[in-house]
Amino acid sequence: MTGNSPLGIGIVGAGFVAESHAAAIATDPRLGLSAVFDLDTPAAAAMAARFGAARATDLTELLSRADVEAVIVCTPNDTHVALAEQVAQAGRHLLMEKPLALSSSEARRLTKLYADKGLTLLVGHTHRHSAYAIAVKEAIESGRIGTVRTMRLAITGGWIWGGWGAWVLDPARSGGHAFHNGVHLYDLARWWLDSPVQSAWTCAQHLTAAALRIDDYLCSTLQTESGAAAVCEISRGERPRAASVFEIVVQGTRGTLLRTWSSDGIVRLSDDGSGPLTAVGDSPFGRQLVVFEQAIRASGPVAPPPEHAVEAIAVAEAVEASARTGDLVRVDG
Numbered sequence: 001m002t003g004n005s006p007l008g009i010g011i012v013g014a015g016f017v018a019e020s021h022a023a024a025i026a027t028d029p030r031l032g033l034s035a036v037f038d039l040d041t042p043a044a045a046a047m048a049a050r051f052g053a054a055r056a057t058d059l060t061e062l063l064s065r066a067d068v069e070a071v072i073v074c075t076p077n078d079t080h081v082a083l084a085e086q087v088a089q090a091g092r093h094l095l096m097e098k099p100l101a102l103s104s105s106e107a108r109r110l111t112k113l114y115a116d117k118g119l120t121l122l123v124g125h126t127h128r129h130s131a132y133a134i135a136v137k138e139a140i141e142s143g144r145i146g147t148v149r150t151m152r153l154a155i156t157g158g159w160i161w162g163g164w165g166a167w168v169l170d171p172a173r174s175g176g177h178a179f180h181n182g183v184h185l186y187d188l189a190r191w192w193l194d195s196p197v198q199s200a201w202t203c204a205q206h207l208t209a210a211a212l213r214i215d216d217y218l219c220s221t222l223q224t225e226s227g228a229a230a231v232c233e234i235s236r237g238e239r240p241r242a243a244s245v246f247e248i249v250v251q252g253t254r255g256t257l258l259r260t261w262s263s264d265g266i267v268r269l270s271d272d273g274s275g276p277l278t279a280v281g282d283s284p285f286g287r288q289l290v291v292f293e294q295a296i297r298a299s300g301p302v303a304p305p306p307e308h309a310v311e312a313i314a315v316a317e318a319v320e321a322s323a324r325t326g327d328l329v330r331v332d333g
C-alpha cells in the first residue's frame with residue numbers, strides 16, 4: 001500500500017520489546033499493525049488481540065500478506081540473520097532489533113543484501129532516538145563544549161536490562177553482554193564522537209554468580225580513529241537493584257556535559273555558562289518508527305545507518321575478545 005494509508009507492519013516475536021513497538025505503532029496514524037507471528041502461539045494471539053491485528057500462523061503467511069509492507073523482528077539474537085534473509089527474499093522492509101547479527105561478517109552481508117534489493121534496513125539502536133541522546137549530539141555539534149576527546153557512559157544495575165531469560169544467558173544465543181546490550185553504548189560513542197572505534201580494551205567479571213556463562217560486568221575503553229576515548233561500562237550485577245546508575249560524562253575542550261541518574265536531563269558545564277539542556281520528548285520507539293516510515297515512504301535516512309550497526313557488532317567482537325585475553329584488540333574494520 002502507498003500514499004496516505006498507514007504503513008502496514010508485521011511483528012515477528014511477541015515478547016518483551018515487541019510490546020514497545022506495538023504500543024508505538026498504536027499511537028501513530030502513519031503506522032498500522034497488520035499481523036503478528038510468534039513460535040509461541042498464545043503469545044502471538046494475545047498481542048494480536050490486544051492491538052487489533054491478525055495472528056499469522058507462520059512467517060510465510062505473514063510475509064505473503066499484502067498489508068505487511070514492513071516487518072519488525074523482535075526475536076532472540078541468534079535468529080536474526082535467517083529471519084532477515086527471509087524478510088528480504090519476500091521484498092519487505094525491515095526494522096531488526098539489535099544486534100543485527102552475531103558476527104560483523106554476517107551483518108555486512110545482510111546490509112549488502114538489503115542495499116542490493118533497494119529495501120530499507122533499520123537496526124533498533126533505540127537509544128539514538130532517546131531525547132537525552134539527541135540532546136547530547138546536538139550539544140556536541142553546537143560546538144559550545146569545544147572538541148570532545150573523552151567520554152564515559154555507565155549503565156549499571158539490576159533494573160536496567162529487565163529479566164534475563166535463558167536465551168540471554170546462553171552466549172551462543174545472545175552473543176553475551178557486549179552483543180546484547182553493549183552495542184547500545186558502542187553505537188552512542190561512535191555517533192557522538194563522529195568517528196569509528198578502532199580498538200577496545202576490556203575488563204570483565206561475573207558479578208552475580210561464578211556459574212554465569214556470560215559476563216554480567218564489562219568495562220571497555222574504546223579508542224576512535226580520531227584518537228578520542230570512550231569508557232563504556234555495562235553491568236547488571238549491582239545490589240540492591242534500586243542502586244542503579246545511568247551516567248554520562250562528555251568532556252570537551254571548553255566544557256562538560258553531565259547526565260546523572262538523579263537528573264532528568266543533561267547539564268552543561270562550560271566557561272560561557274552552565275545550565276540544564278532540555279531532554280524530554282516522545283517515546284524513542286515512536287521516534288525510531290517515524291524514521292523507519294520516512295525512510296520507506298520518503299527515502300529519508302535511517303538512524304543509525306546500517307554500516308554503523310555493523311560497526312557496533314565489530315566493536316562487540318573486539319570487546320568480547322579483549323575480555324577473554326585481557327589484551328587491547330583492534331576492531332575489524
Ligand SMILES: NC(=O)c1ccc[n+]([C@@H]2O[C@H](COP(=O)([O-])OP(=O)(O)OC[C@H]3O[C@@H](n4cnc5c(N)ncnc54)[C@H](O)[C@@H]3O)[C@@H](O)[C@H]2O)c1
Binds near residue numbers: 125
Ligand atoms: N532496542 C531495545 O531497547 C531492546 C530492548 C530489549 C530487547 N531488544 C532486542 O529485542 C529482541 C527480543 O528481545 P526480547 O527481550 O523481547 O525477547 P523475549 O524473549 O521477551 O521475546 C522473544 C520472542 O520471540 C519469540 N521467538 C523466538 N524465536 C522465534 C522465531 N524464530 N520466530 C518467531 N518468534 C520467535 C519467542 O517465542 C518470544 O516470544 C532481541 O534481539 C533483543 O536484543 C532490544
